[in-house]
Amino acid sequence: MKGPTPSDFLSLSSEIASGVREIFAAKELNWAMTGEKDGQHIGDVTVDDYVIERLVGGGFSTFSEESGWHGEGRYLVVVDPVDGSTNASRGLPSFALSLALVEGEELLAGRVFDLSNGDLYSAESGKGASLNNQLLKGATGEILLSNAILALNGFPGRYYGWRQYRALGSAALEISMVAAGKIDAFVDHSESGLAPWDYLGALAIAREVGCSFAWLSDYQSQSQGQVQSPFKFEDGFGGGGVVGEYDGESSANLEGDGGDQRFVEAVGGSGGRVECNSAPANLLEVEITNSFRVALSGGRRRLLVARTDQLLDELLSALGRP
Numbered sequence: 001m002k003g004p005t006p007s008d009f010l011s012l013s014s015e016i017a018s019g020v021r022e023i024f025a026a027k028e029l030n031w032a033m034t035g036e037k038d039g040q041h042i043g044d045v046t047v048d049d050y051v052i053e054r055l056v057g058g059g060f061s062t063f064s065e066e067s068g069w070h071g072e073g074r075y076l077v078v079v080d081p082v083d084g085s086t087n088a089s090r091g092l093p094s095f096a097l098s099l100a101l102v103e104g105e106e107l108l109a110g111r112v113f114d115l116s117n118g119d120l121y122s123a124e125s126g127k128g129a130s131l132n133n134q135l136l137k138g139a140t141g142e143i144l145l146s147n148a149i150l151a152l153n154g155f156p157g158r159y160y161g162w163r164q165y166r167a168l169g170s171a172a173l174e175i176s177m178v179a180a181g182k183i184d185a186f187v188d189h190s191e192s193g194l195a196p197w198d199y200l201g202a203l204a205i206a207r208e209v210g211c212s213f214a215w216l217s218d219y220q221s222q223s224q225g226q227v228q229s230p231f232k233f234e235d236g237f238g239g240g241g242v243v244g245e246y247d248g249e250s251s252a253n254l255e256g257d258g259g260d261q262r263f264v265e266a267v268g269g270s271g272g273r274v275e276c277n278s279a280p281a282n283l284l285e286v287e288i289t290n291s292f293r294v295a296l297s298g299g300r301r302r303l304l305v306a307r308t309d310q311l312l313d314e315l316l317s318a319l320g321r322p
Contacts (some may be wrong), residue, residue, distance in 0.1 A: 003074050004059040006108050006124065009101045012058045016051055017113040017120065020081075020097055023047060024088075024115055031089035040066060041085050048081040051097070055079070065197040076102045080197040082115070084170030093117065098172035100200035110204025112176045121176040121205050129208035131180050138210035139307040143184050145314040151175075151183045154190030160318040171303075175202035178305050179209045185306040185315060188216065193300035206305050212312040216302035216319070 004012075023029065029043035048066040055062045056071035063069050064079040077099055082088055084095030093116035101109040112121040123129035129136045150165045151174035166183065168174050171194055177183040179202070188194055203213070306312040 013099050013111050016054050017097055020047055021115055041089055044082050044085050051079055051081050078197050078200050083172040087169045094168040094170050094173060096170050096173045098201040100204055107204050110201035112172045112201050114173060123205040123208040129179055129205045136180055136209045143308050143311045148184040151186045153188045156189045171198045172202045175199060175305050176205050178307060179206040179211060185311055187304050188302040193302045195300050199303055212306050212309045214304040216304055
């Protein structure tokens with residue numbers, strides 16, 4: 001029997017999103033805590049059951065924030081059934097269903113469904129990204145930090161030069177909004193960082209419109225926003241192979257397969273970075289999907305996503321200043 005295809009994922013995910021919106025429209029979800037996992041609502045589990053049953057029934061393997069691994073198949077779908085469930089529990093209109101399609105070491109597609117208003121952010125690797133079937137385009141020209149609107153996750157500890165900020169409570173939506181140009185950058189200042197189910201779907205979307213990314217190391221001081229530790233790309237499932245590492249004096253250029261964005265990491269509070277102009281898709285495989293089985297079991301990272309390289313540079317410089 002022939003297995004599902006990426007096209008099947010796109011059509012099935014749309015059907016699933018419609019069903020989840022109907023569940024919310026019925027207003028019968030129980031938002032009490034389950035008591036089984038920190039921060040898990042009964043409503044999260046209810047939606048998760050609905051989503052996983054249909055994905056597995058469609059022939060996909062799945063990994064969910066709420067329930068772990070399910071099913072077998074060539075393609076894996078990473079699921080956050082309700083990203084922003086605290087908002088949903090309180091009637092705040094900022095929560096989403098996030099789905100990311102992975103095959104082996106490749107992030108193939110991402111879909112983020114805004115469950116409060118029905119907006120659909122979608123992307124396929126190499127085929128662009130869209131919002132409600134309208135093609136999304138990357139930024140043209142520079143975006144100064146002093147004019148930028150940021151989405152912040154967690155408390156930054158200090159003002160570092162933005163024009164305005166928002167804290168919407170759903171990383172999947174906020175990163176998608178960066179891709180759509182509604183917000184200029186997303187910066188995670190949380191103590192715990194983000195897990196792959198929080199960002200993978202949205203990262204696929206942001207990648208397709210040319211956004212720039214940074215993994216932020218642990219801060220020496222939340223109030224100072226200093227960044228420390230060199231950035232290493234691990235090979236294998238959590239192995240220690242170093243593909244590129246910034247030495248504080250010069251950038252390491254990493255080769256790979258296609259693409260034109262950059263993945264960078266600030267180090268030592270000085271704005272230094274590991275840089276790749278030729279292969280973000282390959283770096284994404286190495287950093288996330290080639291080791292994300294380990295990450296999915298508990299690994300978290302702080303993420304920065306910006307509309308332009310120039311804004312990313314400004315942010316990294318600002319975060320590196322004491």
